[in-house]
Amino acid sequence: MGLNPIEYRPWKGQRSEHVRRFLVIADxxxxxxxxxxxxLAVLIIGFFLAFGLNxxxxxxxxxxxxxxxxxxxxxxxxIFYIFIVILVSMICSDLLAEDMRSSSLVLYLSRALRPxxxxxxxxxxxFETLAIFALLPPIILAVxxxxxxxxxxxxxxxxVILETVLAGFLATVFLIPIGMMISSLTRRRTYAAVGTFMFxxxxxxxxxxxxxxxxxxxxxxxxxxxxxxxxVIFGVSLPQxxxxxxxxxxxxxxxxxxxxxxxxxxxxxxxxx
Amino acid sequence: MAERSDTGASSPESIKQTAPFGKGNxxxxxxxxxxxxxxxxxxxxxxxxxxxxxxxxxxxxGKSTFIKAVLGLLKPQQGxxxxxxxxxxxxxxxxxxxxxxxxEHDCLIESMTGVELVSxxxxxxxxxxxDSIPRSHEVLDFVGLTEQRYRPxxxxxxxxxxxxxxxxxxxxxxxxIFLDEPTSGMDPQxxxxxxELIGRIAASDKSILLSSHILHDVEKVCKKxxxxxxxxxxxQGDIDALLAQGDERKRMVVRGQPEALRLFxxxxxxxxxxxxxxxxxxxxxxxxxxxxxxxxxxxxxQSSGVQIRSYLPERFTLEDVFIDAVKEVK
Numbered sequence: 001m002g003l004n005p006i007e008y009r010p011w012k013g014q015r016s017e018h019v020r021r022f023l024v025i026a027d028x029x030x031x032x033x034x035x036x037x038x039x040l041a042v043l044i045i046g047f048f049l050a051f052g053l054n055x056x057x058x059x060x061x062x063x064x065x066x067x068x069x070x071x072x073x074x075x076x077x078x079i080f081y082i083f084i085v086i087l088v089s090m091i092c093s094d095l096l097a098e099d100m101r102s103s104s105l106v107l108y109l110s111r112a113l114r115p116x117x118x119x120x121x122x123x124x125x126x127f128e129t130l131a132i133f134a135l136l137p138p139i140i141l142a143v144x145x146x147x148x149x150x151x152x153x154x155x156x157x158x159x160v161i162l163e164t165v166l167a168g169f170l171a172t173v174f175l176i177p178i179g180m181m182i183s184s185l186t187r188r189r190t191y192a193a194v195g196t197f198m199f200x201x202x203x204x205x206x207x208x209x210x211x212x213x214x215x216x217x218x219x220x221x222x223x224x225x226x227x228x229x230x231x232v233i234f235g236v237s238l239p240q241x242x243x244x245x246x247x248x249x250x251x252x253x254x255x256x257x258x259x260x261x262x263x264x265x266x267x268x269x270x271x272x273x
Numbered sequence: 274m275a276e277r278s279d280t281g282a283s284s285p286e287s288i289k290q291t292a293p294f295g296k297g298n299x300x301x302x303x304x305x306x307x308x309x310x311x312x313x314x315x316x317x318x319x320x321x322x323x324x325x326x327x328x329x330x331x332x333x334x335g336k337s338t339f340i341k342a343v344l345g346l347l348k349p350q351q352g353x354x355x356x357x358x359x360x361x362x363x364x365x366x367x368x369x370x371x372x373x374x375x376x377e378h379d380c381l382i383e384s385m386t387g388v389e390l391v392s393x394x395x396x397x398x399x400x401x402x403x404d405s406i407p408r409s410h411e412v413l414d415f416v417g418l419t420e421q422r423y424r425p426x427x428x429x430x431x432x433x434x435x436x437x438x439x440x441x442x443x444x445x446x447x448x449x450i451f452l453d454e455p456t457s458g459m460d461p462q463x464x465x466x467x468x469e470l471i472g473r474i475a476a477s478d479k480s481i482l483l484s485s486h487i488l489h490d491v492e493k494v495c496k497k498x499x500x501x502x503x504x505x506x507x508x509q510g511d512i513d514a515l516l517a518q519g520d521e522r523k524r525m526v527v528r529g530q531p532e533a534l535r536l537f538x539x540x541x542x543x544x545x546x547x548x549x550x551x552x553x554x555x556x557x558x559x560x561x562x563x564x565x566x567x568x569x570x571x572x573x574x575q576s577s578g579v580q581i582r583s584y585l586p587e588r589f590t591l592e593d594v595f596i597d598a599v600k601e602v603k
Contacts, residue, residue: 003417003466008477011408011446015399018366024396032384103380107441110344110374111398112366270346 018112022121025108029095029125039090043133046083051137058141059148066145066157068234071164075138075171076227084134084175085200085223091126092179093193096262100269101187109270119180119263126176135168160234167233174226174255175200181258184265215241219250298323298449298480299343304352306338306504313338315504316352321482325475327491327512328484329595330501336484337377339501340451344369356449370399373442377453377484381434383427387418390426391440398445405444412440416470431458435467449480456490468494488591498591500598508598515594521564522548522587528556529579537577544569560587 033039054074099105108118142164146157178199183192200222207221218224219242228247231238238244299321306314314335330336341347342354345365354361356368382390388409395405413422416436421429426437435455442450455471456464464487471494475481485491491498492512500508508515527534534557538550546562563570567584574581 003469004414006415008415008443008474009411010477011400011404011444013400013404013408015370015445016401018399021397021399024393028393098382098384102383103376103378104382106374106376106380107382107394108397109346110369110372110376111394111445112369113397114366 019117021111021113022117022124025118025121026124026128029091029122030128033091033129036090039087039129042083042086042090046079046087046133047137050077050080050083051141055141055144059144063145063149064151065149065153066142066160068160068163069236070145071138071142071160071167072230072234072236074141075164075167075230080134080171081223081226084130084171085197087130087133088126088175088179089193089196091129092176092183092196093189094183095122095126095180095192096183096266097186097189097192100184100265101189105266105269115263115266115270119259119266122180123176123259126179127172130176131168131172134171135165138164138168138171163233163235167230170229170233171226174229174251175222177255177258177262178222180262184262215239216243216246218242219246222254225250225254299354299356299482301339301342301354302352304339304342304354305350306335306342306347307350313504314342314349317501317504317506318352319499319506319509321480321499322497323478323480324497325471325481325483325495327495327498328482328501329486329488329491329498329591330484331599334501334599335504336501337453338504340374340453340482340484343451344372344374370445371448373445373447373450375438375442375450375452375455377457379434381426381429381437384425386425387422387429387433387437387440388413390437391422391444394441395444400445408444409440412444415443415473416440417466432460432463435459435463439467439470443474447479449482450474451482451484453484454486455483456485456487464490488595492591498594500595502599508594512591516589516591518589521562522589523561523563523567523584524587525559525561525570525584526556526582527559527574527579528582529577531555533578537574537579540573540577541570544573556582 099108105118109115113121139161142157142161146154146161149157175196179192179196182195182199183189186192186195204221204223207218207224210217210220219228225247228238228242229251230236232244232247238247299319301317301319304314304317305312306317317335317339319339328336328339338347342349343356343361345361345368348362357371359368361368382393385393388406391409391413392402392405395408396402400408410422413419416439418433418436418440421433426434429437435458439452439455442452452471456467459467468490471481471483475494483491483495495512497510498508498512498515499506527537529537538547538557538559541547541559541561548560548562549558550560551558561570570584571581
């Protein structure tokens with residue numbers, strides 16, 4: 001290989017603030033995902049099936065305005081949810097598992113980055129990537145329906161667009177903690193991907209079995225929690241036998257403890273335990 | 274068959290800590306770190322000055338724990354570490370901006386190319402995108418990775434991986450660099466080149482803490498050394514000073530009748546410190562500590578009827594210093 005006859009040269013540049021460095025990780029995840037052919041293929045197919053046809057069909061169909069009920073029914077859509085689960089499984093598979101396997105976590109944490117900054121960077125990267133499917137298309141759909149409405153009440157349609165932004169945000173954020181948790185528990189990206197998918201799938205089966213005894217058992221399925229949350233956001237009333245507080249509790253249960261566990265794993269590995 | 278009888282005369286006391294380094298760049302005071310019931314660092318006090326300093330110790334001695342404590346990755350149960358006057362817990366981010374770390378084990382993101390990884394690590398260390406890319410190419414030129422930098426790291430040889438690890442450790446121009454087994458797994462030429470690189474980096478007023486099991490490497494590039502054993506800093510000082518402590522030691526080969534040789538050794542040990550005696554092919558090799566002149570030894574040899582075949586200074590090697598320092602703690 002040989003060495004070049006050059007001396008070490010110092011660098012005299014300006015460093016960014018510590019709090020902004022997690023964005024570098026987020027940026028890297030987005031770039032990495034967009035270079036994956038598989039990710040792009042799933043993204044395109046998902047967009048076409050969940051939104052493409054609706055955008056075309058609803059734009060050409062005469063309609064007065066955009067309503068909350070309409071957006072809630074469009075997002076309470078099995079195809080949308082299935083593609084979110086698939087994309088979360090793909091994005092989160094190597095989010096932490098790969099760093100755990102390769103021990104590259106030590107490279108991050110030996111720099112001016114706290115474990116919380118590392119986890120935040122990974123979360124933000126997954127969020128940015130998933131938002132391409134779960135946040136932007138619902139907004140495009142809502143805007144295209146509003147743009148082609150025959151009525152003049154644009155204010156109420158704009159309100160629904162804002163609710164759509166909130167619903168899209170929730171759809172993007174909701175399953176990432178589960179994906180990160182599973183990814184932090186294994187060193188193999190395949191296990192992380194399959195584990196995330198199966199976790200959600202099994203909970204769905206359990207919910208469908210036990211909901212015969214009590215409808216609130218439906219809330220053990222993250223998909224149902226997401227759909228009922230859309231109803232709440234769009235002002236659609238929940239079914240009478242669904243407890244709103246339990247819905248909130250389950251939404252928190254599916255997000256906060258998984259994130260805490262992922263953070264704990266990073267903290268633990270960071271000090272070499 | 275050679276037989277070595279260690280009299281214990283070259284006790285660790287004779288090679289123990291030399292004069293302290295003076296004002297340290299990294300200072301740990303009475304540091305205690307425990308993992309559950311295991312004490313990894315036990316009242317560990319050390320001062321690491323500027324320059325290239327060797328960090329030696331057997332496996333599990335506490336070297337990595339010390340590095341983690343300096344980086345603020347773990348909170349000590351007792352004591353504190355300061356780096357250039359900054360506290361390792363309160364100012365951990367400022368400290369990490371000043372540190373470059375080359376870990377021993379595999380830690381590279383194998384899906385990235387060499388230049389991507391180095392640039393990415395530069396950006397995480399706070400460099401802008403515009404700065405990190407040219408700087409990455411600069412350090413990759415420096416470590417000797419040419420067109421290989423565009424290949425995924427998964428295709429790299431061990432030597433290339435070591436170079437990339439060094440490149441990512443220096444990309445943000447830290448003032449302190451931790452190198453953990455930098456020559457591990459490298460061929461002799463690669464090893465020489467790595468040591469040459471370390472020397473070049475040190476020449477630009479950096480502090481380098483070099484942890485290695487290859488004592489020859491440490492002796493070659495380090496001016497100072499800290500020896501850790503069982504979580505304690507057992508020896509620290511200038512390598513030259515540590516090795517010079519053996520200047521009074523002499524190695525002598527004597528030949529004669531067995532009875533005469535035994536008599537000579539007995540008489541010798543009455544007057545001088547006999548460090549070791551070994552017998553091979555009817556001649557004895559004796560290591561003594563003799564701060565006085567050699568005339569008395571020759572008189573004893575003449576009166577005992579033995580022949581002195583050679584009488585030479587026995588200098589300590591770093592290995593002697595290391596083994597004795599570690600032995601003391603055990």
